[in-house]
Amino acid sequence: MPATLTPTQVDPRGPRFGAAVTTVVLAAVLILGPGLGLPLLIIQTFAFGAGSLLGLRYQPYGWLFRRFVRPRLGAPAELEDERPPRFAQSVGLVFAAVALIGAFAGSPVVFYVATGFALIAATLNAVFDFCLGCELYLVGRRLLGKPSLDSRQPIGGATR
């Protein structure tokens, strides 16, 4: 990719492990409901927030992975760019934030639907290594922005 100076690299098994933990946490949140599940949902929202806004290095499940899981696994076959899993954390953050608003505003429907979508995303990520960014990013860009001026340059200028 152009305009990218050695982006942060991560062990791809870290985000995958994090997604598995997230799946369990979100399922527990749903089963406990908007009342009892609230503390767990707040913890999960902070976890998404740390991963999204600060970077995967600060994602608590990533820390658990590095501290307790990775030492038992050995070195990864290869590292991957941090941006795709970080984008997934941002998507999770949006769903979790909406669910929190629903819980606080006394709207269980909003709580259940938003948490349900977050659970779908986390399950896809954990089970299939599904790339949420690949699906949503381009659609988002197309909806949000008209092509910028420099995007009109010939393809040759935009490739590696």
Added chain:
Amino acid sequence: MTGLYVVGIALVLALGFGLYRKAVDGRVRAVRATPASPLGLDQDLGRTATFVQFSSAVCAPCRVTARVLDEVSASTDGVAHIEIDAEQRLDLVGELGITRTPTVLVLDGSGVVRSRMVGAPRRQDVLAALAGLAAAGPSMNTNPAAA
């Protein structure tokens, strides 16, 4: 109790969607033959085939796809691989109706788009795309634009 139902529905949807995607991702689909010249490609096209890959920064499978296509194009004579940052070319993305990355257009030797692979293709999908071009016959290769 509601929560339990929501968990069940979410898991069924996720597993169903995931399995569906696993089945269709990266498979070669023939498309109506369209000249690639409007793409404004100024790179050299391959003599027999060119893979035009649309990628984005937030896409891990794009890296895998680029590696597979690089390998195949390096080991097969007359096959080229061009990677485009979709974000830089939202105009093309719109015109071509590309909705996610990676999407790979398969061009024949005369620069005509013949098929498309949406999602990360496996090596065998890539080889199938090349075989599909060969099966379609060399008649398309007479275009001088291929030079």
